[in-house]
Amino acid sequence: MTRGFTVWRCMGCGAVLFPERLLCPRCHGAAFAPERVEEGVVEETSTIRHMIGQADWKPRVIANVRTKDGLHITVGLRDDSGPGTVIDLYEEAGAPFGVAKGSPPPTESPPAEPPP
DSSP, X not given: OEESEEEEEETTTXXXXXXXXXXXXXXXXXXXXXXXXXXEXXXXXXXXXXXXXXXXOOOXXXXXXXXXXXXXXXXEESSOOOTTOEEEEEEXXXXXXXXXXXXXXXXXXXXXXXXX
Protein backbone atom coordinates (compact mmCIF):
# COMPACT_ATOMS: atom_id res chain seq x y z
CA MET A 1 0.00 0.00 0.00
CA THR A 2 1.35 3.41 -1.02
CA ARG A 3 0.69 6.73 0.73
CA GLY A 4 -1.42 9.06 -1.43
CA PHE A 5 -2.84 8.23 -4.82
CA THR A 6 -2.37 9.54 -8.33
CA VAL A 7 -4.63 12.16 -9.93
CA TRP A 8 -4.04 13.93 -13.23
CA ARG A 9 -3.88 17.72 -13.68
CA CYS A 10 -4.76 19.09 -17.11
CA MET A 11 -1.86 21.13 -18.45
CA GLY A 12 -4.29 23.35 -20.39
CA CYS A 13 -6.75 24.50 -17.74
CA GLY A 14 -5.51 23.03 -14.42
CA ALA A 15 -8.53 20.75 -13.83
CA VAL A 16 -7.74 17.79 -11.55
CA LEU A 17 -9.12 14.46 -12.74
CA PHE A 18 -9.48 10.91 -11.49
CA PRO A 19 -9.40 8.43 -13.08
CA GLU A 20 -7.02 9.31 -15.90
CA ARG A 21 -8.74 10.63 -19.04
CA LEU A 22 -7.81 10.85 -22.69
CA LEU A 23 -9.25 14.37 -22.97
CA CYS A 24 -10.02 17.03 -20.39
CA PRO A 25 -13.81 17.46 -20.03
CA ARG A 26 -13.32 21.20 -19.37
CA CYS A 27 -10.93 22.35 -22.14
CA HIS A 28 -10.56 19.19 -24.27
CA GLY A 29 -6.78 19.25 -23.79
CA ALA A 30 -4.85 16.00 -24.05
CA ALA A 31 -1.77 16.79 -21.89
CA PHE A 32 -1.84 15.79 -18.21
CA ALA A 33 0.68 15.78 -15.37
CA PRO A 34 0.38 13.16 -12.61
CA GLU A 35 0.17 14.43 -9.01
CA ARG A 36 -0.17 12.71 -5.65
CA VAL A 37 -3.08 13.54 -3.31
CA GLU A 38 -2.49 12.53 0.31
CA GLU A 39 -5.58 13.68 2.21
CA GLY A 40 -9.23 14.59 1.86
CA VAL A 41 -12.42 15.21 3.84
CA VAL A 42 -15.18 12.61 4.09
CA GLU A 43 -18.44 14.05 2.72
CA GLU A 44 -20.66 10.96 3.16
CA THR A 45 -20.37 7.20 3.67
CA SER A 46 -22.23 4.12 2.51
CA THR A 47 -22.01 0.41 3.27
CA ILE A 48 -21.94 -2.21 0.52
CA ARG A 49 -23.62 -5.19 2.17
CA HIS A 50 -23.93 -7.58 -0.77
CA MET A 51 -22.06 -8.22 -4.01
CA ILE A 52 -23.75 -10.34 -6.68
CA GLY A 53 -21.85 -13.57 -7.34
CA GLN A 54 -19.68 -13.32 -4.20
CA ALA A 55 -20.28 -16.11 -1.68
CA ASP A 56 -17.88 -14.92 1.06
CA TRP A 57 -18.58 -11.18 0.79
CA LYS A 58 -18.12 -9.10 3.92
CA PRO A 59 -19.70 -5.62 4.19
CA ARG A 60 -17.42 -2.77 3.11
CA VAL A 61 -17.66 0.93 3.83
CA ILE A 62 -17.03 3.43 1.05
CA ALA A 63 -16.94 7.22 1.24
CA ASN A 64 -17.30 10.21 -1.03
CA VAL A 65 -14.19 12.31 -0.29
CA ARG A 66 -13.38 15.89 -1.30
CA THR A 67 -9.72 16.72 -1.93
CA LYS A 68 -8.14 20.16 -1.43
CA ASP A 69 -8.54 20.83 -5.18
CA GLY A 70 -12.29 20.16 -4.96
CA LEU A 71 -12.11 16.78 -6.69
CA HIS A 72 -14.69 14.29 -5.36
CA ILE A 73 -13.67 10.64 -5.34
CA THR A 74 -15.02 7.40 -3.92
CA VAL A 75 -12.63 5.60 -1.57
CA GLY A 76 -12.78 2.49 0.58
CA LEU A 77 -12.56 3.24 4.31
CA ARG A 78 -10.34 1.16 6.58
CA ASP A 79 -11.84 2.56 9.80
CA ASP A 80 -15.07 4.14 11.06
CA SER A 81 -14.39 7.69 9.76
CA GLY A 82 -17.58 9.68 9.21
CA PRO A 83 -18.63 12.91 7.50
CA GLY A 84 -16.29 15.82 8.25
CA THR A 85 -13.33 13.58 9.13
CA VAL A 86 -10.00 14.47 7.51
CA ILE A 87 -8.47 11.24 6.22
CA ASP A 88 -5.09 10.15 4.92
CA LEU A 89 -5.33 8.54 1.50
CA TYR A 90 -3.52 5.42 0.31
CA GLU A 91 -3.42 3.47 -2.93
CA GLU A 92 -3.64 -0.30 -3.23
CA ALA A 93 -3.81 -2.02 -6.64
CA GLY A 94 -4.76 1.32 -8.24
CA ALA A 95 -7.71 1.93 -5.89
CA PRO A 96 -7.85 4.71 -3.25
CA PHE A 97 -8.41 3.88 0.44
CA GLY A 98 -8.52 6.09 3.52
CA VAL A 99 -8.05 6.14 7.29
CA ALA A 100 -8.54 8.98 9.79
CA LYS A 101 -5.64 11.46 9.74
CA GLY A 102 -3.02 10.51 12.30
CA SER A 103 -4.10 6.85 12.44
CA PRO A 104 -1.47 4.23 11.69
CA PRO A 105 -1.37 3.36 7.99
CA PRO A 106 -3.23 0.20 7.05
CA THR A 107 -0.97 -2.81 6.58
CA GLU A 108 -3.50 -5.31 5.27
CA SER A 109 -6.66 -5.18 3.18
CA PRO A 110 -9.48 -5.95 5.64
CA PRO A 111 -12.62 -3.95 4.98
CA ALA A 112 -13.89 -1.68 7.72
CA GLU A 113 -16.82 -2.95 9.73
CA PRO A 114 -20.04 -1.15 8.83
CA PRO A 115 -21.39 1.31 11.39
CA PRO A 116 -24.18 -0.04 13.61
